[in-house]
Amino acid sequence: MSFPILSVMLLVPALAAVGCLFLSPGGARWLALAATLVDLLLGVLLWVGFDNAGAQWQYQEYSPVFGRFAWALGIDGIALMLIMLSVFLMPICIAASWDAIEKRVPEYMAAFLLMETLMIGVFAAQDMFLFYIMFEAGLIPMYLIIGIWGGAERIYASYKFFLYTLLGSVVMLVAMLWMVREAGTSSIPELMAYDFPPQAQTWLFLAFFASFAVKMPMWPVHTWLPDAHVQAPTAGSVILAGVLLKMGGYGFIRFSLPMFPEASAQLFWLVMGLSMVAVVYASLVALVQSDMKKLIAYSSVAHMAFVTIGLFAFNRQGLEGSVMMMLSHGLISGALFLCVGVIYDRLHTREIARYGGLADIMPKYALFFLLFTMGSVGLPGTAGFIGEFLSLIGAYRANSWVAFVCTTGIILGAAYMLYLYARVVYGKVKSDEVAAMPDLSARELALVVPLALAVLWMGIYPESFLAPMRRDIGLLVARVERAYPQGDAHLMARVGAPAAAAPAAHGTEH
Numbered sequence: 001m002s003f004p005i006l007s008v009m010l011l012v013p014a015l016a017a018v019g020c021l022f023l024s025p026g027g028a029r030w031l032a033l034a035a036t037l038v039d040l041l042l043g044v045l046l047w048v049g050f051d052n053a054g055a056q057w058q059y060q061e062y063s064p065v066f067g068r069f070a071w072a073l074g075i076d077g078i079a080l081m082l083i084m085l086s087v088f089l090m091p092i093c094i095a096a097s098w099d100a101i102e103k104r105v106p107e108y109m110a111a112f113l114l115m116e117t118l119m120i121g122v123f124a125a126q127d128m129f130l131f132y133i134m135f136e137a138g139l140i141p142m143y144l145i146i147g148i149w150g151g152a153e154r155i156y157a158s159y160k161f162f163l164y165t166l167l168g169s170v171v172m173l174v175a176m177l178w179m180v181r182e183a184g185t186s187s188i189p190e191l192m193a194y195d196f197p198p199q200a201q202t203w204l205f206l207a208f209f210a211s212f213a214v215k216m217p218m219w220p221v222h223t224w225l226p227d228a229h230v231q232a233p234t235a236g237s238v239i240l241a242g243v244l245l246k247m248g249g250y251g252f253i254r255f256s257l258p259m260f261p262e263a264s265a266q267l268f269w270l271v272m273g274l275s276m277v278a279v280v281y282a283s284l285v286a287l288v289q290s291d292m293k294k295l296i297a298y299s300s301v302a303h304m305a306f307v308t309i310g311l312f313a314f315n316r317q318g319l320e321g322s323v324m325m326m327l328s329h330g331l332i333s334g335a336l337f338l339c340v341g342v343i344y345d346r347l348h349t350r351e352i353a354r355y356g357g358l359a360d361i362m363p364k365y366a367l368f369f370l371l372f373t374m375g376s377v378g379l380p381g382t383a384g385f386i387g388e389f390l391s392l393i394g395a396y397r398a399n400s401w402v403a404f405v406c407t408t409g410i411i412l413g414a415a416y417m418l419y420l421y422a423r424v425v426y427g428k429v430k431s432d433e434v435a436a437m438p439d440l441s442a443r444e445l446a447l448v449v450p451l452a453l454a455v456l457w458m459g460i461y462p463e464s465f466l467a468p469m470r471r472d473i474g475l476l477v478a479r480v481e482r483a484y485p486q487g488d489a490h491l492m493a494r495v496g497a498p499a500a501a502a503p504a505a506h507g508t509e510h
Contacts, residue, residue: 004061004073005042005045005046005059006046006059006061006073006074006075006120006124007061007071007073008042009039009042009043009046009083009087009120009124010073010117010120010121010124012035012038012039012042013035013036013039013090013113013114013116013117014113014114014117015035016031016032016034016035016113017109017110017111017113017114017117018110019031020032020106020107020109020110020113021106021107021110022106023106024106025105025106028105028106028109028110029094029098029105029109031109032094032109032110032112032113033091033094033095035113036087036090036091036093036094036113036116037091039087039090039116039120040087040088040090040091042087043083043084043087043088046059046075046080046083046084047080047084047468050075050077050080050468052077052467052468052470052471053471056076056189056471056472056475057074057075057076057126057189058074058075058076059073059074059075060072060073060074060126061073061074062126068129068180068185068186069127069129069130069186070127070130070186070187071127071130072125072126072127072130072187072188073124073125073126074124074126074189075123075124076469076472077467077468077469077470077471077472078250078253078323078469078472078473079123079124079250080468080469081323081327081465081468081469082123082243082246082250082326082327083120083123083124085242085243085246085326085327085330085331086116086119086120086123086243087116087120088450088454089238089239089242089243089330089331089334090112090116090239092238092334092338092447092450092451093112093235093238093239094109094112094235095443095446095447096234096235096238096338096341096447097109097112097233097234097235098443099345099443100233100234100235100341100345101149101233101235103149104148104149107144107148108145108148108149111141111144111145112141112145112235112239114140114141115138115141115142115145115239118134118137118138118141119138119243119244119247121133121134122134122135122138122247122250123250125188126187126188126189127186127187127188128176128179128180128186128187128188128191129176129180129186131188131254132169132172132173132176135169135211135247135251136166136169138244138247139161139162139165139166142161142232142236142239142240142244143158143161143162144158145232145233145236146158146161146228146231146232146236147159149233149236150231150232150233150236151230151231151232152231153227153230153231154231156227156231157224157227157228157230157231157232158228158231160223160224160227160228161224161227161228164214164217164221164223164224165211165214165215165224167214168210168211168212168213168214168215168221169210169211171207171210171211172207172208172210172211174207175203175204175207175208178200178204179191179196179204179259182196182200183196188254188255191259192254192258192259192479193258193479194259196259196260198262198263201259201260201261201262201263202260202263202266202267204259204260204263205256205260205263205264205267206263206267208251208255208256208260209256209267211248211251212247212248212249212251212252212255212256213248213274214248215244215245215247215248215251216245216248216249216304216307216308217245217248217301217304218248218274218275218278218304218305218308219274219275219277219278219281219282219301219305220274222278222282222301225245225297225300225301226294226297226298228240228297229241229293229294229296229297229300229337230291230293230294230297230350233341234337234338234340234341234344234345235341237293237337237340237341238334238337238338238341239334241296241297241300241329241330241333241334241337242330242331242333242334243330245300245304245329246326246329246330248304249304249307249308249311249322249323249326250326252308252311253311253319253322253323253476257311257312257476257479257480258476258479258480261479261480261482261483262483264312264314264480264483265314265480265483265484266483268312268314268398271308271311271312272309272312272398272399272402274305274308275305275306275308275309275312275402275406276305276309276402276405276406278301278302278304278305279302279305279306279309279405279406279408279409280405280408280409280412282298282299282301282302282305283298283299283302283409283412283413283415283416284412285298286298286299286302286412286416287412287415287416287419289352289416290351290352290353291350291351291352292340292350292351292352292420292424293337293340293350294350295352295416295420296333296336296337296340299333299376299413299416299417300329300333302409302412302413303325303329303333303376303413304329305406305409306321306322306325306387306388306391306406306409307322307325307326307329307391308322309322309391309394309395309402309406310322310325310387310390310391310394310395312398313391313394313395313397313398314398314477314480314481314483314484315394315397315398315477316394316473316474316477317390317391317393317394317397318390318391318393318394318395318397318398319394319473319476319477320390320394320466320469320470320473321386321387321388321389321390321391321392321393321394322387322391322394323387323469323473324383324386324387324390324458324462324465324466325387325388325391326387327383327387327458327465328375328382328383328384328386328387328455328458329384329387331375331383331451331454331455331458332372332375332376332382332383332384332455333376334451335368335372335375335448335451335452335455336372336373336376338447338448338451339365339368339369339372339448342365342440342444343355343358343362343365343424343437346437346438347433347434347437352420352423352424353423353430354430354431354434355423355424355430355434356423356424356425356426356427356428356429356430356434357425357426357427357428357429357430357434357435358424358425358434358437359425359426360429361429361434361435361437361439362437362438362439362440363439364439364440364445365439365440366425368440368448368452369421369424369425370421370425371452371455371456372451372452372455373417373418373420373421375455375459376413376417377410377413377414377417377418378410378413378414379459380459381456381459381460382455382456382458382459383454383455383456383457383458383459384455384459385459386458386459386462388410391406392406392407392410
């Protein structure tokens, strides 16, 4: 395709960000909304034009810059889905900030537009150094959004967010420089097919793990996330949970698994152990939270652990489940933070104990909040179900104990989300201020309805999301198959089978 659609998708919000700085607050709002809607339209064209049966890498662009560094863009099905998630959430974030942000509005809109540019750049980059620049530069607008427009403890939260995520990535840059010297290229597609020495893979894996684990975030380097969510404005929390956390999972898919398959298998229990702790620990911590945002933040830590468990299950179901989990969590967690923002704008508190009885006062709000709560729990027919289900199947095929622990996390997840919903929506009205809260406005309905439709669409017809990335996941499975770690579930499946049948069983389960 001759039209450089990916470059245009990067250019539109970048130019609009500059333009916002020279406009009035009202003009900046409209320009930001227009730019994000243009990118959403381009994203739809990207999806419609993507050939599921065509080449692995499509919409490729290449322009040498200097040395081995090049402006190299292109997407596969996995990157396509994550770009669509980004461009879908961004207009909602702009509209959610319409009335809530009153100070330095042009700068705020510029920061969000710059973030959109960098997020799309991360998923579209095909040069490793271009990926690194986009990956790290994304810290800057989020740091500013938390630090300038956040809550009372915003400075502490923004510094903690910045330092955690930056320090984890310094080691990754050193590893990238060694890889380019070793392989003689900085092209990500070429590096995905390059066989690095097994003895070097472990160190390279750990260097990338230091960055991606913080970004996910995995236990125990998750502590920056609750602070960042609590202090960030509503739209900042939506985009942080919706897209920025997915960059760590995308990094595992794009770098760790295909480039270091032997090391990924060798460190299987490191990843699984941390993920199992995260599922149970974060769920238990979420149960005792009194702040709604903090509860949803800890639920994100638990849900993102399902992503790493699915990724390192080394089978198709686990990998498909992890990507679907990233997409569904982006929609559902973003919607839940939006729901918190709606009532925060009315009562200016996130304390659960201050609410109650909203089912009678705000029935429309209660209905949408219920849908997103059920999605977070993983109710069949919602987006949350398919990702959790596939991830659990993949985990069981890898190791039955991992699947058992993760299943307890699902039960705990239902407990803390339903407990939150019951305290906020049911019961008696606590005060006159709560009784006076109006139901969803037309603007707020315009925010939650698209999210609700997307959550139901993904839950009822997940094939439309799985189809573009099925071939790419198959190629990734074939790449890591040689290092496939054997778990107890595989051994138990072969009890009583003839010895000669074992190799065939191993080959067919992919």
